[in-house]
Amino acid sequence: MKKTIGMMICAAFLFAACNEANAEKKAAPVESAKPAAAQPAAQQAVPAPEAPKAQITNVDWAKALEMQKAGAVLIDVRTPGEVAEGTAPGSINIPLQEAEQRLAEFPKDKDLLIFCRSGKRSMAVSNILVQNGYERVFNVVGGFMAFPKN
Template sequence: MDSTMIFNIVALGFIVFFFYSRFAGVKGLRNLSSEQFQEAMAVDKDKHVLIDVREPGELKQGYIPGAVNMPLSTMNRRLAEIPKDRPVYLYCRSGMRSKQAARILRRNGFSELSHLKGGMMAWKGSVTQQSSGGA
């Protein structure tokens, strides 16, 4: 094999790994539709933690009432703010970042994780519009 062939194989390997790490499922993560997400949060009414992992600028489009804004970019350094003994519900714009957040939480000992499949684009429940304070 020549060096170009080896380079192409390595590059292809990195591409496959990138897509796998972005799109593969997260062990133990419940992927919930909008309706299932609402029902599950109603069952865990006063026990759950609802986290919006979008960036602050995205909150202008509205957020789910009761959500705490904890952008994915800050998740690793804010883990201590999330109780490990309560169910955690995650969402973002499309569902990709909330899955990444779930991976981070899973690696750090969180077990009861759910995310909104399709994110805010799929959400059919009520939305709170951002005031000067945000979510």
Template sequence: MLGWFRNLLGPGVPSLSPQEAQAKLKSGAILLDVRTPYERKDGKIPGSKALPLAELAKGWESLPKDKEIICQCASGNRSRQAAAFLARKGYTAYNLLGGIEAWKRAGLPLKK
């Protein structure tokens, strides 16, 4: 029964703390911000690439397969969905645990 449930949800994806994500970014990973354009107006993580979750099914092929991708949203829920989607497409994808809110609490850089 558990196997059926896992197949329904798709592959689990690892989550990264803000500090782990920052280290991966320094090593060349891509940060994919899956929030809406309206949400990004409140601030974004420097260097993040915008691809809202609602557009991911259309735009995922533009992402490089040779880079690790860290998905990020406001709290970590939508980005977990995005990371699972990308993992099913063959990407090495991670979820930023706690989203941009956790990034802010960690005191990491933001851009307005």
């Protein structure tokens, strides 16, 4: 009796397994026979990877002044009061607090050399520029405190 019950259970498992395999075989050709338009959009086209954002390059004053001679624009992001005490010759003053409102004043076709007193505000403005599509952004390391005093 135990053998009969055991055989019946095994037969039931075999029968169920065979039916599932047959169902998969029948379903597979139908899946692959679907026209491309009927397939989900995710299978039709893979989105292109996002283009990497521009990088902020750190430069020292020697390199910044060399770049300025070649046409780069020096931008002092300190307050007007700080600039009144001294700044790099030829620099433009666009304070950090006004940078987003004055984006049009940052030329996109030139290298931008951003500096402040020590480097924190210039990095903040550099990030704002990169987030707004600027690609030629350079942070002057050490800020005006590191400016050569010759």
